[in-house]
Amino acid sequence: AQSVTQLDSHVSVSEGTPVLLRCNYSSSYSPSLFWYVQHPNKGLQLLLKYTSAATLVKGINGFEAEFKKSETSFHLTKPSAHMSDAAEYFCVVRTNSGGYQKVTFGTGTKLQVIP
Amino acid sequence: DAMVIQNPRYQVTQFGKPVTLSCSQTLNHNVMYWYQQKSSQAPKLLFHYYDKDFNNEADTPDNFQSRRPNTSFCFLDIRSPGLGDAAMYLCATSSERGAGGPRTQYFGPGTRLLVL
Numbered sequence: 176a177q178s179v180t181q182l183d184s185h186v187s188v189s190e191g192t193p194v195l196l197r198c199n200y201s202s203s204y205s206p207s208l209f210w211y212v213q214h215p216n217k218g219l220q221l222l223l224k225y226t227s228a229a230t231l232v233k234g235i236n237g238f239e240a241e242f243k244k245s246e247t248s249f250h251l252t253k254p255s256a257h258m259s260d261a262a263e264y265f266c267v268v269r270t271n272s273g274g275y276q277k278v279t280f281g282t283g284t285k286l287q288v289i290p
Numbered sequence: 291d292a293m294v295i296q297n298p299r300y301q302v303t304q305f306g307k308p309v310t311l312s313c314s315q316t317l318n319h320n321v322m323y324w325y326q327q328k329s330s331q332a333p334k335l336l337f338h339y340y341d342k343d344f345n346n347e348a349d350t351p352d353n354f355q356s357r358r359p360n361t362s363f364c365f366l367d368i369r370s371p372g373l374g375d376a377a378m379y380l381c382a383t384s385s386e387r388g389a390g391g392p393r394t395q396y397f398g399p400g401t402r403l404l405v406l
Binding site: 205206207209211216217218219220221224226227265267269270271275276278280281282283 | 321323331332333334335338340345380382384386390391392393394395396397398399400402
């Protein structure tokens with residue numbers, strides 16, 4: 176079984192303050208983990224990914240995430256929020272088994288940035 | 291630039307009238323995916339092609355079909371659209387050749403389907 180839980184459906188931060196978007200996962204196989212951002216009426220853009228290399232992953236726009244196997248977590252952080260970060264963020268778990276791609280999206284977290 | 295292209299960006303169809311959405315890629319990726327995303331929800335995987343092998347998700351309605359005539363193109367056919375099929379449809383690709391875990395998926399901009 177494979178699942179993703181994004182613990183907060185909405186997060187609101189002030190501009191210039193840290194961002195924390197939480198993601199927990201479960202998987203029977205060694206997963207690859209991804210964070211995507213989606214601005215209104217736009218497609219999905221990859222922020223960063225973990226694929227069994229370094230557990231601290233740096234992405235675009237100052238975002239990073241740490242893979243913690245013992246906690247089955249892959250939380251997304253940014254030291255200082257910018258107005259342009261307001262969007263929806265999806266945590267994604269993927270495994271492959273004999274060519275079959277299993278993809279599970281979290282339910283998403285809407286980030287609001289207050290000026 | 292290599293990319294994933296979806297046409298049209300907006301599609302209007304009538305209740306029960308078959309409609310086809312198109313996706314093309316210049317990335318030469320061997321896997322292509324179709325997702326359905328309804329308003330304020332996460333994308334839901336409908337099916338994917340791994341090379342020529344079609345993989346349907348268990349809960350994808352029979353009303354949804356797909357064709358992949360070659361590496362570059364993939365189509366989503368909705369045989370008899372209902373009002374509940376109005377959504378954004380996202381195409382994605384990834385290159386899963388060789389050893390290692392799943393690679394990055396690259397998403398197209400989506401086609402927004404309206405059913406009247």
